[in-house]
Amino acid sequence: MSEENQVEEQPKPLILQKLEANHADALLAHDETRGTVVVVVRKEQAYAVLEYLKTDPELAYTFLVDVTAVDNSQMESELMQFDYARFMVVYQLYSYQGQCRARVKVPVHESDLNIPSVTSLWQGANWLERETYDMFGINFEGHPDLRRILMPDDFEGHPLRKDYPLRGRGERERFNFDKQNV
Amino acid sequence: MGLDFVGQGAGETDGNIITTTIDKVVNWGRKNSLWPMPFGTACCAIEMMATLASKFDLSRFGSEAIRFSPRQSDLLIVSGRISIKMMPVLKRIYDQMPDPKWVISMGACASCGGVFDTYTLIQGVDQFIPVDVYIPGCPPRPEDLIDGVLQVQQKIASGASPKGVEAVYE
Amino acid sequence: MQGGLERATGEKMVLNFGPQHPATHGTLRIVLELDGESVLKATPHAGYLHTGFEKLGEHLDYNQYIVVTDRMNYLSPLSNNFGYVLAVEQLLGIEVTKRCQYIRILMAELSRLADHLLWLGTAALDLGAFSVFLYSFREREKLYSIFEKTTGARLTTSYTRVGGVFRDLYDGCEEDVRQFVTNFPKALKETHTLLTKNRIWMDRTKGVGAISADDAISYGLTGPCLRATGVAHDIRKAEPYSSYDEVTFDVPVGTNGDAYDRYLVRMEEMIQSCGIVTQVLDNMPDGSVNLEDNKITMPDKSDAYGHIEGLIHHFKIVMDGHGVQPPIGEHYCATESPNGELGFYIVSDGSGTAYRIRIRPPSFLHFQALPHMLEGGMVSDTVAVLGSLNVIAGELDR
Numbered sequence: 001m002s003e004e005n006q007v008e009e010q011p012k013p014l015i016l017q018k019l020e021a022n023h024a025d026a027l028l029a030h031d032e033t034r035g036t037v038v039v040v041v042r043k044e045q046a047y048a049v050l051e052y053l054k055t056d057p058e059l060a061y062t063f064l065v066d067v068t069a070v071d072n073s074q075m076e077s078e079l080m081q082f083d084y085a086r087f088m089v090v091y092q093l094y095s096y097q098g099q100c101r102a103r104v105k106v107p108v109h110e111s112d113l114n115i116p117s118v119t120s121l122w123q124g125a126n127w128l129e130r131e132t133y134d135m136f137g138i139n140f141e142g143h144p145d146l147r148r149i150l151m152p153d154d155f156e157g158h159p160l161r162k163d164y165p166l167r168g169r170g171e172r173e174r175f176n177f178d179k180q181n182v
Numbered sequence: 183m184g185l186d187f188v189g190q191g192a193g194e195t196d197g198n199i200i201t202t203t204i205d206k207v208v209n210w211g212r213k214n215s216l217w218p219m220p221f222g223t224a225c226c227a228i229e230m231m232a233t234l235a236s237k238f239d240l241s242r243f244g245s246e247a248i249r250f251s252p253r254q255s256d257l258l259i260v261s262g263r264i265s266i267k268m269m270p271v272l273k274r275i276y277d278q279m280p281d282p283k284w285v286i287s288m289g290a291c292a293s294c295g296g297v298f299d300t301y302t303l304i305q306g307v308d309q310f311i312p313v314d315v316y317i318p319g320c321p322p323r324p325e326d327l328i329d330g331v332l333q334v335q336q337k338i339a340s341g342a343s344p345k346g347v348e349a350v351y352e
Numbered sequence: 353m354q355g356g357l358e359r360a361t362g363e364k365m366v367l368n369f370g371p372q373h374p375a376t377h378g379t380l381r382i383v384l385e386l387d388g389e390s391v392l393k394a395t396p397h398a399g400y401l402h403t404g405f406e407k408l409g410e411h412l413d414y415n416q417y418i419v420v421t422d423r424m425n426y427l428s429p430l431s432n433n434f435g436y437v438l439a440v441e442q443l444l445g446i447e448v449t450k451r452c453q454y455i456r457i458l459m460a461e462l463s464r465l466a467d468h469l470l471w472l473g474t475a476a477l478d479l480g481a482f483s484v485f486l487y488s489f490r491e492r493e494k495l496y497s498i499f500e501k502t503t504g505a506r507l508t509t510s511y512t513r514v515g516g517v518f519r520d521l522y523d524g525c526e527e528d529v530r531q532f533v534t535n536f537p538k539a540l541k542e543t544h545t546l547l548t549k550n551r552i553w554m555d556r557t558k559g560v561g562a563i564s565a566d567d568a569i570s571y572g573l574t575g576p577c578l579r580a581t582g583v584a585h586d587i588r589k590a591e592p593y594s595s596y597d598e599v600t601f602d603v604p605v606g607t608n609g610d611a612y613d614r615y616l617v618r619m620e621e622m623i624q625s626c627g628i629v630t631q632v633l634d635n636m637p638d639g640s641v642n643l644e645d646n647k648i649t650m651p652d653k654s655d656a657y658g659h660i661e662g663l664i665h666h667f668k669i670v671m672d673g674h675g676v677q678p679p680i681g682e683h684y685c686a687t688e689s690p691n692g693e694l695g696f697y698i699v700s701d702g703s704g705t706a707y708r709i710r711i712r713p714p715s716f717l718h719f720q721a722l723p724h725m726l727e728g729g730m731v732s733d734t735v736a737v738l739g740s741l742n743v744i745a746g747e748l749d750r
Contacts, residue, residue, distance in 0.1 A: 034442060034683055063569055065686070066695060066712040075701050077680065092684055092697065092712070096569070096583070099590050103684065124572030127398070127720040135406075150399035150749055151302070152267045159301055159407055166404075166411050168301025172266050175310070221372060223379045223401055224746050225426035225507055228470065232496070235473075235489030250374040265749075268379055268400045271371050297419060300404030321507055 013037050015059055015102055023049050028082060028107070038103045040082065046089075046106045047116040053093060053102065054121055061102055064118070065092035067128035069108075069136045071162045082107040087138060089115055108138060117143040135160035205341060212256070212282075213338040214244040216331065219255035219279065221272060223262030226289040226321040230261045233324040245331050252278040257334060259327075260313075263291035264304045276311045276346075284334050284344050287313040288327060290320040312345035364392065369734060371400045374478070379745045380738070382722065386731055394726040394734070396719050398748055405750040409709030414440050414514055414676040415669075417709070422508040424711065425747040428467035430459040430499070431689040433512040438593060439685035439696035440514050443678040446648065450637045452516050453595040458529070458632045459502070459511060460687075461625040465536070466495045467690035467742075468618045475615070475739030476547060479556050484543055491539050498528050514676045515649040516642030526633055533626040540622060547615070557611035561725035561737030564609060571724065572717035575692025576617045577741060581609030587688040599631045611740035648676055675704050684712075691715055691742055715741075715748040 015037050016030055026045035031038045041049045053061040070088045072078040079086065085107030093102045108115055117140035118125045129140040130149040137158040140146055148155060155171065157164055222230050233240050240246055249255040252275045264272055276285070287307055290296035293316045295305035307313065314337060317330040337344075370381035379400035385393035405424060409417055421436045422429040434456050441448065448456075473488035496506045501522050503509040511518050547553045563573070565581040578585060586603045588596040604620035606613030642649040646665040655662030668674040678700040686695040692714030699708040718741045725737050 033681065036684065064572060065693065066684075066697065066710070068697065068710045070699055070708045075699075075707055077701075090697070090710075092695070096585060101684070101686075122572065123567070123570045123724075124717050124720060127716060128572075131716075148399075150267075150402040152399075155266075159404065164301070164407075166300060166407055171301060172304055173309075175266065175269065225423050228426050229507060231470075231474070232489060232493070235493075236486040237489065237493045250372070263401065263403055265400060265402050267402065268371065271400070275372060297423075298403050298408065300408055302402050302404050323506065 013100075014098075015039075015053070018056065018059060019049065019052075023052060036101045036103055038105065040105045040107065043106050043108060043115055046104070047118065050091060050093075050104060050118055051121055053104070059095060060097040061093035061095045063094040063096060064122040064124055064128075065094050065101075067091055067118075067125055067132055069132050069138055069160075071136060071160065074162045083109070086110040087113070087136060089132065089138060091118075113137060114139045114141050116141050117146075119143055134158070137161070209338050209341060213335045215247070216245045216257045216284075216334065217247045217249050217255040218245050218257040218259050218331075219249055219252050219275070221258060221260045221262075221275060223264065223268065224291065226261035226292070229321045229324055230259065230288065230327060233327045238324040238328065240328060240331065243328060243331055243335070252276075253280065255279060256283050257331075258283065258285045258311075259288055260285065260292045260307050260311075261288035261321075263296065263298060264307055265302045266304060267302075269304050269307075269310060272307065273310055281347065282344050283346055284314045284337070285311060285346070286315045286317060286327075286330050286334060288317045288330065289322055290318065293318070296320055314345045363387075367731070371397075380719065380743060380748070382726075382734065382738075384726075384731060384734065389731050391726050391729055391731055391734070394723040396722050398716070398719060401745040401749040403746075403750060405711060406709055409706050411705065413672070413704045414678075414706065417706070418512060419508075419510050422510055423746060424713075424750060425467075425689065425691065425694070425715075425744045426507060427470050427742075427744055428463035428690045429507060429509045430463035430503075430511055431467070431687070432694065433509060434460045434594075435685070435687035435689060435694045436696050437512040437514050438687060439683060439698050440676070440678065442685050443681065443683040443698055443700060444514070444648070444676070445679075446515065446643065446645070448516055448594075448643055449640055450595065451639045452641045452643075454632050454636050455517055455521060455641060456512065456594055457596065457599070458629060458636075459499075461628045461632070462495055462498065462529070464625045464690040465622055466492055466499075468622050469495070471618065471739075471742040472543065472615075475742070476553075478735045478739045479553065481547065481550075481553065484546055487539070487542055487546075491536060494532055498525070498532065501525065501528070513642070513649065515645060516640075520641045526636075529629060530633060533629050536626055537623060540619065544619070548619075554612065556732075556736050557615060557740065559608070560611045560729065560733045561740060562608055562610040563721065563725055567724060568609060568721070571721040573692070573721060574714050574717070575688065575690070576614055576621060577692065577718055579604065580606035580613035580617045582607055587686055587693060591686070593685075593687060598635070599628050601625075601628050611736050614740040673704050677702060677704050686712070689714065691744065691747070692718070694747075711747075711750055713747040713750060715743045715745075719743045719748055 026042050026049050028040040053059055068090050073086050087108040089106045089108055091104040129143055132138050133146055134148045134150050220230055287293045292307050295303050315330050315333045317326050319326050365386045367384040367386055369384055371379045381397040383395045384391055418433055421432040424432050469488040469492045473485040476484035500506050503511040565583050568578050568581045582605050584603045584605045601624045604617050606617050650669055651662040651665045656666040680702040682699040684697040686693050695712030697710035698706050701707040
């Protein structure tokens, strides 16, 4: 799967050199777009790679900018990659030391929506993962408090999945005040 | 106001007695001392703040006594978009207000959902609580909000019941 | 140690702060677990203003979505417009004209002033300083009139377009803005005399809601809240976008990371913004504000009405599936909004509508860090800390 035929004229970014030296088996693909290094990582090793990126003194991606996901079910070209993984969990990282960004993507299959939580690495990951759970239904294993965050607790479905309609399934009209716990 | 001066003859009461109905006096008082409860959620709340602040100064119209407690207010200004998670809160706040109470739906989102025709947004709060005055705009200018308050005042002066009362007796 | 009755019996009280509370300026909710007056546990709840912005982005085309970004951080809509179109332009691989870049900086800095002014007014109002609210709104109204003359609206500006801006600055804009930035520091001094050495203000904000630099980074704080902890990070400096490398300004930092430092950092940022605005006006280049690319920007109105080519270009831009179409790919673009790092992550499938738009809101992460700042403090500090963070519900919940 990895794109080995990439010819590098300019020196490889440090992050790629180090990842290839230390976590070569975790890398599924890598790319560099618009100044940002993008790496696609196997789910099993995702935690280890993120921990490495954070703690390595030369890389020091200490700032977890964002955690989100993309539902590729309507994007043929993306879905075909990585064994029809429907979801792609996306971590945006930033290094204050190197003043550079990196993006770590982890394919997640619909049959197994579990992925290790990174709340033990970054406290800020807590709500970001909760939101991803709420919107996509991805289950972050080891998360201390995985509840819905934006939608009401009794809401059914995951709104940002592609099969969920924009106008909802009638939640905004069918409204029962007695049921709601205010 | 329908006031009549009586006592045209000589004496102490000359020109000092007015007759009117209790209703009219009460309405006159109500009209000029509306206590708004600002239920501000989004962009409209910022324009509502601007209305209350130095330049537009809503207190010129007798509505400066902003109360954040619904139990002390008689005018609910719903300004901003209301999500399905927020609607029960709004309903509860409306229920807590003492009668008679009036409701202004400020801006497009509160009135009809505005540009946000999405799964989570109530498409008009009037589906769940009675609304007396709708103010169009996204967001309405402060002048529009002042006009809305004046419309409520006119409604009170005319003796019309609030929408909430009508709904009960219908 | 003070020993109240509740403390002696160990009885806890749960206080629901919000969702409708004057100090939440919107729809925030915090469940406080109290022992007497001290906060044992604070649990913030979000989602009361969830609007579905990200879902809506998958259904509107790239220019239509600008309207939605206005309503996200409604304190500074121009910064959101700016951040969003920058992301789309970088995805397209285009760079707008120099004049357009300068106009965008000008508007972004003015909206930073407007944002900080409203924050200042409401944060002070929550702690009982009503005059500051009136003073800051007096200044904000002047900005409103500049925005209105430039964009046509006071608050929901929708000013930028992919490849340019809606229209050039109006005649006399430079004089209006210059007059504003000349008088503004004097007006801000009034607030300084009211608050900065005010005993009550200092007592209520100094040492309140403090967070260390390491914790701030771990929680993902950005913007003034991060700089108040002593980390001199500003995206305008670290990754200069849109000609920010051509203006000089200082990045103010605090030391303690408490509410008072956040106040001082924001106050100094306003002065720095005035400096940027003056430099931008001094060096404002001439020329067109829109890219001369008929596949991206609208033609001139006279062209659309007067020439058949212009009409066709106009028609194609607004038609579904013919307008702005970035190549297949993805891009994350961060800008320094008044509140911190505002990022747009756009995934394009090559069509005229984004496949996925993710907004990285600064307020979301700031609100998350609230328990860290509150626990162990007093219940009255809640208002001070919440005010100092400037959590905007529209941006928090999207």
